Amino acid sequence: MAGVEEHWTVGRVAELAGVSVRTLHHYDRIGLVRPSARTPAGYRAYRAGDMERLREVLAYRRLGFGLREVAELVDDPSADALAHLRRLRGLLRERRDLADAMVAAINREIAARAEGVTVPPEEQLGLLGARLYDAIGGAYPATRRTEPRFAVQIGQALGDARTVVNVGAGTGSYEPAGREVTAVEPSAVMRAQRPAGAAPCVAAAAERLPFADHAFDVAMAVSTVHHWEDPVAGLREMRRVARRVVVLTFDTDEPGWRDRFWLTRDYLPEFAAVLADFPSLRGMAEAIGGARAEPVPVPWDCADGLFEAYWRRPEAYLEERVRRAVSVWTRVGPEAERRAVRRLGDDLRSGRWAARNRDLASLDAADLGLRLLVA
The missing domain is CATH 3.40.50.150 (Vaccinia Virus protein VP39)
Structure with a gap:
């Protein structure tokens, strides 16, 4: 919990975010998320705004974006916190749709194999390629x-x-x-x-x-x-x-x-x-x-x-x-x-x-x- 100065230590932030202290130090070195406060002992610490930026960085990273792409996204001057949340929601919905389509395709293959039907290799690969996208948008x-x-x-x-x-x-x-x-x-x-x-x-x-x-x-x-x-x-x-x-x-x-x-x-x-x-x-x-x-x-x-x-x-x-x-x-x-x-x-x-x-x-x-x- 934040103290009276509303700052969080690097260790506490690492614990809350589920990342290593080394990762946070790396983000600091490359300018991606820099803690802007100081503890009474002089150590660097995170303010609420730093935490919000870190949340955005980690969310984009966990969606598969590279560090350079993440930096461009979080530094977008046209996007505030609400815009980032809406963007992340849209990306997560797309990810969910992809996962649902893959589950449906895998279920079809499980049913086919249970009946003794051989699934050709090209169809197996299709679960990750065009067939997957067809499952999402093909009905449209x-x-x-x-x-x-x-x-x-x-x-x-x-x-x-x-x-x-x-x-x-x-x-x-x-x-x-x-x-x-x-x-x-x-x-x-x-x-x-x-x-x-x-x-x-x-x-x-x-x-x-x-x-x-x-x-x-x-x-x-x-x-x-x-x-x-x-x-x-x-x-x-x-x-x-x-x-x-x-x-x-x-x-x-x-x-x-x-x-x-x-x-x-x-x-x-x-x-x-x-x-x-x-x-x-x-x-x-x-x-x-x-x-x-x-x-x-x-x-x-x-x-x-x-x-x-x-x-x-x-x-x-x-x-x-x-x-x-x-x-x-x-x-x-x-x-x-x-x-x-x-x-x-x-x-x-x-x-x-x-x-x-x-x-x-x-x-x-x-x-x-x-x-x-x-x-």
């Missing part, structure tokens, strides 16, 4: 196709824009034809799945767009803001690089929004925690310059397999390939996912789901909280 292009009615609404919002930057572009489902489009996508997995002939794609994050002010007529973002480290910062960047902004996102301002969709209301209450840090619709609108919000109804036969797409086709949520193309399922964790799928399956078989949601059968579209912000 299979189920996340362009929904024509969404595309029409987005196209109308784009107006007569000639140059468009698509931020968080993914595989490019909603990139408009007949315009000069530049895509921005930080994920190598998603960039690799962009079809031949798609718009040129830049590897960058929404919060740090590598473009000049007002470089584009319109900046667009479709169902991606919830993936960003700092949504408000990303939206402000969109406002900076474009004269107009169009964003398809989700509304959590409306009272009772958690009960709009039967899946989150009855089976997956953890969805609320997924959006716990998500900015309000009003806050997002202000970030892009006072946008108007248009409801985006989800048609019953929605072609884009986003989270809400199957509101009138509940059996789809029992399919692994459908769930893997939606980040919500990964973010709530495997235990919540298994429980939700089991309960939904039970209710579909017993007829309870149909009885509880009989009013949905007569609807062609539903307002489930999707909103198009246009500024």
